[in-house]
Amino acid sequence: MAEKIATRDAYGKALVALGARNKDVVVLDADLSKSTKTAKFGETYPERFFQMGIAEQDLMSTAAGLATVGKIPFASTFAIFATGRAFEQIRNSIAYPHLNVKVAATHAGITVGEDGGSHQSIEDIALMRVLPGMTVIVPADGPEAEQAVYAAAEHDGPVYLRFGRGGVPVIHGADYQFKIGKAEVLRDGGDVAIIACGVMVEAALAAADLLAAEGITARVINMATVKPLDAEVVKAAAVQTGAIVTAEEHSVIGGLGAAVAEHVVGNGNCPVPVEMVGVQDVFGQSGNPAELMKEYGLTAADIVAAAKRAVERKKK
Amino acid sequence: MNCLELEKMAVTVRRDILTMICSAGSGHPGGSLSMVELLVATYCTQMHVDPKHPDAPERDRFVLSKGHAAPCYYAVLGELGFFDKAEFKNFRQLHSILQGHPDVKKVPGIDASTGSLGQGVSIAVGMALGAKAAGKNMKVYTILGDGELQEGQVCEACTAAAHYKLDNLTVMIDNNGLQIDGTNDEVMSLGNLHTRFETFGLNVIELPDGNDMQAVVYALALPTIPGKPKCILAHTTKGKGVSFMENQVSWHGRAPSAEELKVALKELGDGKIE
Numbered sequence: 001m002a003e004k005i006a007t008r009d010a011y012g013k014a015l016v017a018l019g020a021r022n023k024d025v026v027v028l029d030a031d032l033s034k035s036t037k038t039a040k041f042g043e044t045y046p047e048r049f050f051q052m053g054i055a056e057q058d059l060m061s062t063a064a065g066l067a068t069v070g071k072i073p074f075a076s077t078f079a080i081f082a083t084g085r086a087f088e089q090i091r092n093s094i095a096y097p098h099l100n101v102k103v104a105a106t107h108a109g110i111t112v113g114e115d116g117g118s119h120q121s122i123e124d125i126a127l128m129r130v131l132p133g134m135t136v137i138v139p140a141d142g143p144e145a146e147q148a149v150y151a152a153a154e155h156d157g158p159v160y161l162r163f164g165r166g167g168v169p170v171i172h173g174a175d176y177q178f179k180i181g182k183a184e185v186l187r188d189g190g191d192v193a194i195i196a197c198g199v200m201v202e203a204a205l206a207a208a209d210l211l212a213a214e215g216i217t218a219r220v221i222n223m224a225t226v227k228p229l230d231a232e233v234v235k236a237a238a239v240q241t242g243a244i245v246t247a248e249e250h251s252v253i254g255g256l257g258a259a260v261a262e263h264v265v266g267n268g269n270c271p272v273p274v275e276m277v278g279v280q281d282v283f284g285q286s287g288n289p290a291e292l293m294k295e296y297g298l299t300a301a302d303i304v305a306a307a308k309r310a311v312e313r314k315k316k
Numbered sequence: 317m318n319c320l321e322l323e324k325m326a327v328t329v330r331r332d333i334l335t336m337i338c339s340a341g342s343g344h345p346g347g348s349l350s351m352v353e354l355l356v357a358t359y360c361t362q363m364h365v366d367p368k369h370p371d372a373p374e375r376d377r378f379v380l381s382k383g384h385a386a387p388c389y390y391a392v393l394g395e396l397g398f399f400d401k402a403e404f405k406n407f408r409q410l411h412s413i414l415q416g417h418p419d420v421k422k423v424p425g426i427d428a429s430t431g432s433l434g435q436g437v438s439i440a441v442g443m444a445l446g447a448k449a450a451g452k453n454m455k456v457y458t459i460l461g462d463g464e465l466q467e468g469q470v471c472e473a474c475t476a477a478a479h480y481k482l483d484n485l486t487v488m489i490d491n492n493g494l495q496i497d498g499t500n501d502e503v504m505s506l507g508n509l510h511t512r513f514e515t516f517g518l519n520v521i522e523l524p525d526g527n528d529m530q531a532v533v534y535a536l537a538l539p540t541i542p543g544k545p546k547c548i549l550a551h552t553t554k555g556k557g558v559s560f561m562e563n564q565v566s567w568h569g570r571a572p573s574a575e576e577l578k579v580a581l582k583e584l585g586d587g588k589i590e
Contacts, residue, residue: 048449050480053475053476055476058438058469058473061438061439062441062442062476064435064438064439065441065445066445068377068446069377069447069450069454071446071449089438093429093432
């Protein structure tokens, strides 16, 4: 079994390291610092940590104000509150003036688990992706999450970082170099391309193994930056494999699948069948993460089935 | 600037506001006219800003939380020379730097994009926090409308301002008593605002006439209580200076016709003080 690290833990660790090398980095949290893992930064750099209380709207606009005076604020809370409750503050206080705020949200997706549907953010990628100038990053594992934090700090402009609650297997080595807007081809294959982000990257790799056993070769792409989408890699996948499966722990509406589909039929001008694995326009519920992933069709087996459908469709 | 000069500037600003809105054919005269003294006094007697260097990092900051009063903001910045006053005629037009609500990316001298009510105090709190964290002696000012106080975020922001003891922050309330659908009391009563802001932990200074330049200048100059954000609760007149606009809900968001503008400018006079 591969080592497991929660991307929120990697975020917390990266923040402390970042704080040492960049004095402009400040962190804000809304009474969830133990869960979002920003608490360690707060203990290490108390003068640069701002506890804002249970007030997410204020959290986002205050982060905007800090950015206007040259700080690099990381504003953290759960994804559901960051992008849902404070959507318009992110839109108008942060994205509209294109401020250098990093909205770093944890507990995204249905793997939040037992807290249930009220706390499972399945629309945050869509909400952030629609904002002009917003960069959207969904790391697949701990090492990538850590790199994404550093890259976000270097990037001038608003960034949405999506982290999960539970441990995910480590798939990247210590030498891995994350770059905003660059997709990673983890495995090559010619029959179908699986484009995944976040926890679904591991599932995509497992699916590729299962498909290989049936004689179908799958290209596996980690699309950690959902916006800006790596258009070249998507186009190459479409042209060279002729069939695409997208996989994300998010609604099939508006997220990674939508971004890929928009590109292949739009600017990419490379229309191919696209099958989307994700939450099918329903809310989640309480349960343990593994049960929920099965319940909502987010397993390697679901990706395999989608890949077969996509391959079948391209034959027609 | 002495008080007479400030009053003269206020007349000019009011003339600019009305001319700008008339030329655009839309905009918000009532709430722009009510806050003229607050903004003129803030910029001309308190703030350290330089129109030649609008982005100087050490400058004081202003956030117009009630962003719809942009014409007043543009008029003051234009009069101070942050940009060419010829821009006034482009207010609300395609490709203009003078958007319907302030856009920090477009206008020299503007420190924050606003327009969606309730967010400005939080932004100002962020600025004040950042200044303190960096050990900078920067002052931050913001003006809110009274209807805006119905937004819950204002409570969040004032709570934080007091919690972080932001004595480099001045929150001004342009309490003209009217909002789009009627009086504050008809729409959603605000209760005792003096008590409300005092309860948050702000140092409240109440001005019975927030359109009295001398009183506004005096309130702004009052020494800060260490560890306390200052709150100037200014009772103002919506549409101040134009008889047919004063205390009229209907003038919240409509432009004067050319004929109405003529009458209004005549009433205001040319700003020359005998």
